Amino acid sequence: MSTPRMRLNGLRQNTVGHTAMGLWRHPDSRAHEYRTIRHWVETAQILERGGFDALFIADALGPLEVYQGSVAAALRDGIQTPTGNPLLVIPAMAAVTRRLGFAVTVSTTYEQPYALARTMTTLDHLTEGRIGWNVVTSALDSAARNLGLDRQIPHDERYLIADEFMDVTYKLWEGSWEDGAVVRDAEAGVFADPAKVHAIEHRGTYFSVPGIALSEPSVQRTPVIFQAGSSSSGSSFAGRHAEGVFVSTYKAEMACDLSRRFRAQAAAHGRDPQELKIFAIATVVTGATDEAAQDRLKDLQSYTSLEGSLARWSALLDIDLAGLDPDKPLRHAETEGIRGLVDVFTTMDPDREWTPRSLAQFVGVGGGGPVFVGSPARVADEMEQWMEIAEIDGFNLADPIAPAGHREFVDLVVPELRRRGRVWNEYEGETLREYFRGAGLTRVADTHPAAAHRR
Template structure:
């Protein structure tokens, strides 16, 4: 019996060309080359809101994919996530033309101090009326680390130790600096804010020293909805402690079921309700009016895939130079300092499958690591429901083959089918992104650790 749970959907995009489908930018119907134009993003936001998508999840990297053959030439030739613009500036204009769509901003805490970054989060949360999420990443590209003056990328697990303290600083600023009634806007007494209700955070830690107050008054959510995309053992532990939404990229139901169960178990051990975390798997769907039409569309798309671009992507993700291996060589596990879950996925995690280099490039060519579903709306809906039923995942981050065509097909064909089956919302809930996703309050709730930093309001007369 297919699952009747509500399926959550995010669109997955990036402020670059092609994103997860290397080579398809050259297809005559693809618009991703317009990534630098505001119209591209405004059109996309309106489309996604019409389809009642939960959010637009915006990926990012700071650095280039220069592992393949020891240089960035392939990535540059194939527009493999380079050129890439900053994601933050996209959100405000998209928020202006929508009312409900959420925005998941990927921002690496490895490359920006938490004090100015907390101000950016508060600003975006104000301007979107509480529709911001933050995808917390620790970054994996050596090229990015070198370009901000580091000799090399910090060790994988050490990056999460740094992330733990980074989150402490952000929580103290967003939750603990301003009391709920600190802003008075009292025109008669000419007092805008009460200084006695605004507190320096006085943080002194291993990595950061932040003595002062947060610069922004409390935003609708205070702390944005927290996404996390690390699926290594240390990443899953971090997610279990902090994340409200977790983004994973499992290529099979076998692997996804293990990953979901592991994250929920760790959340319970951290004292949180395992159901308070929404887990999204990376998925790509090619939908047509019929199965035959969808298959024809897939075959057409495959003609545009760049093998070199796919290898550049997966080499960057794993830290393994696949240029040194023959196409028919079978992958074995190697410890690297990049995305460890990516290495495990295609080497040891699923004992029923062996991956060659050529098979890996073919898999990644449309939509990246996640599985590809091809068929009519009914066929794809059956598959999505079976993934939810068999793996306990909550929803999907949908990558595109062509943009905006892939998302148009989802909105016009797939979502009406899911709505007909009672597994996708017909209307948005009211309120902030957190309220829409969790049917709870607009701000972090105990036992989430961030809620523990919120300063309690004490009644006090202004002198």
């Protein structure tokens, strides 16, 4: 029996501070170069050299302003503000790589499916089939207020909108243009056969899209679909639509519960649960020896910002942690924020009482997942053990001191993982979906809801 491959994605956001607060001040960090093409080109080349499946680019459409009712703390620490558009850096990275995929976050709450379908198809063309879409519904009230709403759309309704949004895009990607619609017959003067291009005639609760898709089909047609919500609505959505799921928790046993829930949802929607690939957020701090890695961790921790961590998690939890006693235990709260994260820090861990202070200290470097610290052999051991207990397929690896953290992982840990047969030496397939389904399988599985719209 062959050793299961450890699937790796790099985790970044087009900003200064994402999962580690304050570490942009570290002398090894060049996170402030996020606004340059050369920074993203270097990042992509590092990840492809390490055999990563993809770079996953997170995004947020509003500033973090729950903490103390102000954006001030987020600005001081560069937490998701300032930020750039994640879509625009992808073509530059695709131009300097051959196999690395790109999973980009786009919200169904503030986009239109007709326009986004064209954007994603264009990116799939430009990357030659290496695009994935991380579907989010956007939880920040600041995004709602700045994008034309008086208040945030309720959590469960956002997922109803997202469901219809997906149906529209599937119709555009899979059902509008038949295979062979583009004939490029110069002699007859016909580029596309009108008889093979169809209006989708969608009229639903939230969207009306009567026409044809503007773009000719790309190699994948539908991009690889990712999702990260762990609420009941989010996990049901993932079970229907997702091909890859991101989980955020710091215990392997907790990740296992989530993995089983997501796969059960996939089965309930008539899909093969093993076609759902699950990735856990993690951070690696490594060195030539265990002692060197521990020294590296202490060095990183000396740059963390407690206020920055509280500001980030205040927005994610939709609770102003500044208004709470920093040493008083948090209790479960229903919010319009990301409910799954509330569970992570309260109801799902009976062994620890979380306070605002302990929460901020804990997430200072790792932010939402385990921190593997040690020599390459120790890190590989812990990643393998975590993967087995959690029943996951791989990791989204954050970089607290971009791009140095990813480079250190690729230079030190990846050779050890390759020696163990965990990371491939050569990519198998040419498209992102082939990394999920196998060489030659560029289209969604027959049991995926997008497949129902094929002509």
